[in-house]
Amino acid sequence: MPSDITFYLLAALTLAGAVAAMSLRNIVHCVLCAAGAFAGLAGIYLQLNAEFVGVAQLLVYVGAVAILLVFTILLTHGADVKLGSALISSGWKTGLAISALVLVCLVVPVLTSPGLRHEAASGVVAPMMQKIGEQLMGQCVLPLETTGLLLTAALLGAVVIAMNDKTAAGPKTGVPPNHEAGKEPGLR
Amino acid sequence: MNGLTDKTALNPGAARVTLDHDLLEVAMGPHHPSTHGVFRMNLVLDGETVVRLKPVFGYLHRNHEKIGESNNYLGSIPYTDRLDYICSMTNNWAYVLSVEKLAGISVPERAEYIRVIVAELTRLFNHTCQVGFLLQDMGALGTPLMYAFREREKILDLFESLSGARMMHNYMRFGGCRCDFPAGWVERARSVVAHYPTFLDQFEALLSGNEILKVRTQKVGVLPAALAINAGITGPMLRASGVNYDIRKVDKYGVYDRFDFSVPMGEHGDVYDRYMMRILEMRETLKILNQAISTLPEGPILDPKAKLRNLRPKAGEAYGRIEAPKGELGFYLISDGGPNPYRYRIRPPSLINLTILEDMCLGHTVADVVVILGSVDIVLGEVDR
Amino acid sequence: MSNLDQVFVTLLHWVVGLVPASLQPWVSTLVIILAIMTVFGTCFALTTILERKILGRMQNRYGPNRVGPCGLFQPVADGIKMLTKEDIVPFSSDQVVHFLAPLVLTIPIWLAFAVIPFGRNMTAIDLNAGLLFFFAIGSASELAVFMAGWAGQNKYSLLGAMRAVAQMISYEVPLVLAAVPVVMLAGSLSLNDIVQAQSGYIAGGLPRWNVLTPWGLAAFIMFLIAATAESNRSPFDLPEGESEIIAGYLTEYSGFKYALFFLGEYMGLFAITSLAVTLFLGGWHAPLPVLEWLPSWFWFGLKFSALIFGFIWIRATLPRLRLDQMLSLAWKFLVPLALLNLLAAAVWHWSGQCRLFPGSMAVRWLVCAAILVFPGIRLGRSLNGLSATPRQYRYAK
């Protein structure tokens, strides 16, 4: 009985976080609710005894992605909220249609997949970490390496774009005067 | 910097000029843990690097020079203690020196030696405390400062038994000193001076080799020699930039020409050089003290002709200056024959060393600004007068 | 001997035995939680006073000695002061985030103690991804620090929050990389297995701890540097650099929220120190076989307090690094060396496996040490750009 209660609680936390992340006015609050939703998700994984996935979710999403979201908000000045902007943007109908479509695409294969037929794995299978490690390095090492490469490429691209932005905007105002040759110091 | 209008941007009274997009304007001070008193810097930051710095001071202005004009000559001496309240002996000496020049009073032999001993002891603990405050600004929580204060306490006890007060000595008079060394004072002074080199070695072991200190201070706040000379910088800051100018050697006032000591000079002019200047100057001061204490002559400590009360020097002007621990401290007096000076002007080394703070800090981060300010070694009593 | 070692375990079983069977899992977890919180709560109280006394002694003064016998009730006094102090919330601040920040910082830190083995079979939950769980919890505190900095709407706290987040992210990488060779050699992520791998003694003398291997020593030093940065302590206390940005992200906090932040900071320090003890100093193993009779949790406590003394000692001596130096230390010095350490650990493991030369420990030590030391010195020298020759000063007569 107690495990059901915790599941309902975690599910409620995740859903509430997700909804709040969309609907709150202050964008920083949205990000924090999103982080709450990630944490709720991690709780559900841990509750299903999927330790590695739960801990990885906690480490990657709550630890890194949330901070990433926060940084993007701060650096692009999204934080100073322009009051009076409508909560629901005008094109909400198309948005709703697309999300319904995606929901269908996800739910149908999950429900019909054979994996769900037999009883969920009861109890902890022997050293799970060992199996995951061997799978990662053995069978699907190629996808792992390619995603790694893809991510580094994306990272380098982002850095290069950011670099151009800085030089394009020209040197900052107030270049240190005493480094200019022959500048008459002191009396500015 | 495009002319005056830009200056008004930082003037709090003026209309708020919108800064371009990502600059952050921070007022650092007057209530800030590491501005060495009530001193304020309006910083404009791009991220963490300083784009503009406008020093704002005057919070501790006590109208010292106007009071000097209404006080008689003797009455101004205790006020000079309050100028640079860390080294009040050297303040007294500078004032008394200029009055002696004005009124033509001579000083007996023993009084000159006492003045040298007392001034060099002040320089000793002023430099030790400056290094302690610098490390406090750099984040070493109190350890170097506590060692510095432990040594300072020993010297303050000496001054208390000599002049009656730990910091506000009011000890020097026109033509000599107020009272002679009490019994046993010279032995206590000799033991303090004898222990100091071991303390300095421990201090250097703790600090000079420290990689974090070197990384935080080398090539930070570089002051080119030409800019230093143009801006009238004096004292350890000037010598750290490689300029050989020490008033004890230039003017040879007091009996400094009888002592053999040398003047250390740096060559990079950054914060590390200024730190080393103070350490090396302390070692030179110890040489002077040893020689002065061993050759202390007997004799009167006050010129018999010198008048204590209603001193009325004949009309004229005089400028007396000494090598205070912070730089050239000068008193410019104009007398119109009356009991109080017509004009009483002070050349404060801390204020003049502070004028080029912006040149040193531009392009550095907030953490460096604090360290550079610490290396300038200002005392707000002297800056604001 | 073993009953003294297992005294806490038997105590737990006795308490759990009192309760009817249905409630037993709940009661045992409750008792364990209570035990951890009381032990580390008093340890927090003691450390605040010990830190100030040790700092004082290093600075030739006594440290607090007014409240209680030689100052032992000082934490009680501080606690009461923090409780009674007015809790000022700035008007322009973000009330909700301002309130949540200390909670989000402190709660996850307590979870980290669940996986630490304090003594022989004295681990709260033996997750087989224990180490990964620990790092996941550690990474949650960055968000809390940012929330604290952002909520204050004050320039200094924003600067402090930016510094804190940058510092914690860039020092989590070397922290994890320093732990990877331990996992590689122990073959498991579970902390109990790691401690088990370090049991036993070589030739009856030296214990088989990781710190006594070349790669282990290098990893231990890197782990400690990253741990000081992760818990915002002395050479890296930039987020609340008192002399620069007042108190960084703590500027707008007062009263009990300020105390909660300190609780969070000290708990973070205890968690990281206990992890360092588990990974490198052989958890609760005794250093010499002849000392086996002392209980296991005693050894854990001894190593733990030795490390805490080391942190306090560092805090008393070193000034603070600047932001860019701190970041370049992490990315240009610690991360490359940690990767190199993986190579050294592999060489150590390979040379131990294949009986190429008759297992001469000294040669293995030299090889692995060489892999680490020479690049380390070259990297270090080029990193801080200090001129190799010390500076000369001219004297004018």
Add this chain to the structure above:
Amino acid sequence: MLGSGIIRGMIETGRNFVGSYFVKDRLTTVQYPEEKLAPQENARTIPFLVYDGDDAAAGLRCTACTICEQECPPKCIYIIKDKAKKPDFVGKMQLFPAVFDIDISVCMSCGICAEVCPFESIKMDQVFTLSSDTRFGSLLLHKEQLAKSNDYFRKIHPTDATAIDAERAETKSKAEAKARAAAAAPAAPAVPAAPTKAVTP
């Protein structure tokens, strides 16, 4: 080598840490309320008036010459002369102050009044616990609160007090010898008995 400076620094603080347990003179802290540090002999805080004998009003040395009032830089001394006169230690008739106030919240304990006083009547005390609850009332000390006996003066400034007492005793004996000589030879009026002038020390 990298890090050797840091290690040397750590050894330094370590030595101080260990030393503080063995070398007693490293710890210079004085536990103030319990242990009190004896003040240095020359220490000075606020001025007080010296009186001879045991009655404050009669034995007060001050002759209300208001030199200290003129010379005091922050002008915190306020004197009103009394009409009557009373003999001083040499017997010469001198004025004395009816009102002698010092505002110790203004006084900066510089010691100039004690220095310029020709009658050794105002000296510097060593009391530093001067705080009071009211802002105005109790920080203005009147003549009665300021007056302290010469024995107290001899207790806090031994060397100065003995030197001054010796000097006063000598002038007193010289004045009496002259008075006796003047009384003993009234018969020889030709000798011009110059009136003894109170020799200021």
